[in-house]
Amino acid sequence: MTSKRIGFFHMDEIHHINHFISVAVELSRTNEVSILTYPGEHKYLYHSLSKFKDHKIRVVQKHTHWFRAFTDKLKNRDLPRKGFWMTTNQKYLLNNFDAVVFTDYFHHKLLKARGGKISPKFLKFPHGAPGRDYSYNKDQLDFDFQLLFGPFHYQQFKEKQLLGPHPVIIGYPKIDAVNLSQKKHFFKNNKPVVLYNPHFSPPYSSWHKMGLDILEYFYNQKEYNLIFAPHINLFKNKGGEDAAQISKKYFEADHIFIDLGSEESVEMTYLNAASIFLGEVSSQVYEFILKPRPCIFINTQKVIYKNNSNYRFWKLGEVIEEVYELNNALKNAFSNFENYKEIQKKITDENFYQAPNSTASQRAAIAINKYLEKN
Structure with missing residues (x-):
């Protein structure tokens, strides 16, 4: 050759x-x-x-x-x-x-x-x-x-x-380039870890409509840890969002970890560390379900998604439309997971x-x- x-x-x-x-x-x-x-x-x-x-x-x-x-x-x-x-x-x-x-x-x-x-x-x-x-x-x-x-x-x-x-x-090929076996710990307790991973594009992203309300929800509860690691472009030129809008109290909270775009956010580090995925249309959820786990999706635009292949992600977990629905969605995430486990495995086989x-x-x-x- x-x-x-x-x-x-x-x-x-x-x-x-x-x-x-x-x-x-x-x-x-x-x-x-x-x-x-x-x-x-x-x-x-x-x-x-x-x-x-x-x-x-x-x-x-x-x-x-x-x-x-x-x-x-x-x-x-x-x-x-x-x-x-x-x-x-x-x-x-x-x-x-x-x-x-x-x-x-x-x-x-x-x-x-x-x-x-x-x-x-x-x-x-x-x-x-x-x-x-x-x-x-x-x-x-x-x-x-x-x-x-x-x-x-x-x-x-x-x-x-x-x-x-x-x-x-x-x-x-990405799974050959990152370390999937190493799970990093970000909190000093064993509470479930939710990864909030909003997209950067306003028509699809939950951040622009309710992102700060979601951070406030997690700030005011003590049952879950939160990793807020959005798409790497959300707080860069392409996404155009200003990190100054995020209150200092969220950065300082013991049960919240924030990464607005470091190297770890592109290495599946937070996906490996999380127990529950929370987001909308990021393809990172397909990396998350390489190891099947509960997912919650946010339909901010109230789109009719059931037979729309652009929202194939949303077969993987519960879909909510408002912040107040997070309470029940999180409460039921693990008990409802059996309803989604097999479809997660099937979609992984189809994807990769x-x-x-x-x-x-x-x-x-x-x-x-x-x-x-x-x-």
């Missing part, structure tokens, strides 16, 4: 890293693998790589245009604007790689610049289990090769006519393909190597 030059783009927040890092490591055993990114410290990226002792990955930091960098700084942007970065570096990207890997949809300018050429190949990785309509982007058809997590993923893409020429089901004697990352690397060798 001929060694290939493969570039992984890291142009997003850190929650994308664990969706590609272990596959990049596997590919680096037989290929020249680079992580292509912007100038910066990249502490979490290097920390993630340090977990793998035998990788041969290069991290290549490329600048955007000097004027765009200047305006990005003026606007206090955490990340460079991807389109301008692509344009500035397109000759390097198109001439030095056999394949480039994306975890999101910022490929358009590079695809246009590639024109009718067949190289580099564009490979698409998801950055979360399929759930809302965001997962079903028509731009999927721009890619030469698609990694899919499981049979549900494949069937949904087939029904929505989003399967490209080379879709491959490999499983869920598994096979004996290999990991998802190994299967992904084998599939990519085969594809690139043939094409």
Whole structure:
């Protein structure tokens, strides 16, 4: 097999890293693998790589245009604007790689610049289990090769006519990149731990309508511990929420732990530590039920969801609409769990393909190597 030059783009927040890092490591055993990114410290990226002792990955930091960098700084942007970065570096990207890997949809300018050429190949990785309509982007058809997590993923893409020429089901590589066996303790008691994990998008998120009321509810009760760990984007530029609105008393309460976007919030640390999941439409709930446990969902928009595949999450537990309903939902969470345990297992099997004697990352690397060798 001929060694290939493969570039992984890291142009997003850190929650994308664990969706590609272990596959990049596997590919680096037989290929020249680079992580292509912007100038910066990249502490979490290097920390993630340090977990793998035998990788041969290069991290290549490329600048955007000097004027765009200047305006990005003026606007206090955490990340460079991807389109301008692509344009500035397109000759390097198109001439030095056999394949480039994306975890999101910022490929358009590079695809246009590639024109009718067949190289580099564009490979698409998801950055979360399929759930809302965001997962079903028509731009999927721009890619030469698609990694899919499981049979549900494949069937949904087939029904929505989003399967490209080379879709491959490999499983869920993120579980190869994080430590699922280590359970961290955040409280000095043995009370049940509720993880409140609101999404950052206002049309779907419970935070904007009732988030502070939910924190107040947990502050005033003593039966449960609460971890408040929202989507990493909620209190960043993309979500736009201001942490100053969260009262100091919540940060100081012994039975409440708050993380508004650290590295631990993208490593399944809080999912492993929790007894009950509380949220709306975050695909993190699919990671939570890898070990089946009670879930409570908040329908802030009062949508009719029963036969809507965008709300498939809500088959996994009780759905409430108001904060006052939390009391009974929590009280009954463990006794009602038997009603949801089997559907949780079934949906996990549908979501994430598994096979004996290999990991998802190994299967992904084998599939990519085969594809690139043939094409």
